[in-house]
Amino acid sequence: MTSTSPEHITVLRQEAVHALLAGHGEQPAGTWVDGTFGRGGHARLLLSRLGPQGRLIAFDKDPQAIAEAATIHDPRFSIRHQGFCHLAELPIASTAGVLLDLGVSSPQIDTPERGFSFRFDGPLDMRMDTTRGMSVAQWLAEAEVQQITDVIRNYGEERFAFPIAKAIVAQREAQGPLQTTAELASLVARVVKTREAGQNPATRTFQALRIFINAELQELEQALAASLQVLQPGGWLVVISFHSLEDRIVKQFMAEHSKEVYDRRMPLAPPQPMRLTAVQRIKPSAAEVAANPRARSAVMRVAQRTDVV
Structure with missing residues (x-):
């Protein structure tokens, strides 16, 4: 990386x-x-x-x-x-x-190690303050489908929030928790079949998780x-x-x-x-x-x- x-x-x-x-x-x-x-x-x-x-x-x-x-x-x-x-x-x-x-x-977006962007593969972190608190990966490893749905819908205004949340939990149960930005972006791309022109399918999900994890x-x-x-x-x-x-x-x-x-x-x-x-x-x-x-x-x-x- x-x-x-x-x-x-x-x-x-x-x-x-x-x-x-x-x-x-x-x-x-x-x-x-x-x-x-x-x-x-x-x-x-x-x-x-x-x-x-x-x-x-x-x-x-x-x-x-x-x-x-x-x-x-x-x-x-x-x-x-x-x-x-x-x-x-x-x-x-x-x-x-x-x-x-x-x-x-x-700098936060463009540094892969911070995990803010789907454009780079990096750890799924997204914390503004890396010295404290829970990363996105840690939260997604524990959260229930409804919790993930609420976050993605409320903070990302994502109409596919529920199928995205179901896919996250299903992959967690089958293959283990998501660890990287590339894994999350790939999963969302498989679920979200339509999106505004020029917008990556994962844009709203990444925004929502970042807003939530940093309150x-x-x-x-x-x-x-x-x-x-x-x-x-x-x-x-x-x-x-x-x-x-x-x-x-x-x-x-x-x-x-x-x-x-x-x-x-x-x-x-x-x-x-x-x-x-x-x-x-x-x-x-x-x-x-x-x-x-x-x-x-x-x-x-x-x-x-x-x-x-």
Whole structure:
């Protein structure tokens, strides 16, 4: 098994940093948060724009991302080997901006040993943090048909979820548990006879298992809720998502907190004030998509914390 030398191209790099710093002037002070350091594309640009009193706190679960962050020798920068759900541990109203760049980075996808892609044969792992937790192979070796069906259907929106799950368990009983990405991709290809043009039959199954094993949607919901606590009045929340499940959560969260809420049990009581103002929805330009096809599905949503904390 040979490894590649993957290169990560940061999506919406300029747009995200511009949104985070809006209204703060040149070389601002204050604290910003990069919830997914990745390979540091957003973080490095943000550091270049902050003033001497500025500070950037980054989070990432991936040990390789932590190693990359160690190459930044800047006293204004620190990183935590944690998922961004740990935003809640920061002081209340302590940050001027929070960036969440969701999904998987190119180095993760393009490194066979990580097991994220059906394009390479590698161990069926898919963990963002390889130092803890259960791999996809370990989970599939134990899960029941209905559990596997629910995961593939709910997180992959795969209409063939049940036959795929049955085939996984049948192969496990006949030949032993699935161990590699190639084994899983081959099994799904045998079961899924029709698929959208240009899409590999295993795309939705791989997405579903990755989201599930990393609890990505649950962590996103926790981080969004925490952002309301840690953002200062006027601070910015910037979220880049890459598939509809993520974007739907972000869109609904921003919409929910961008309106006044009335308590139906107390109709005469004043409404709870809105906590966010949804500002923008931005897609990559045609030029960015041409240079980096993986950017084509990206959606960036921007909201500002209101004056009430």
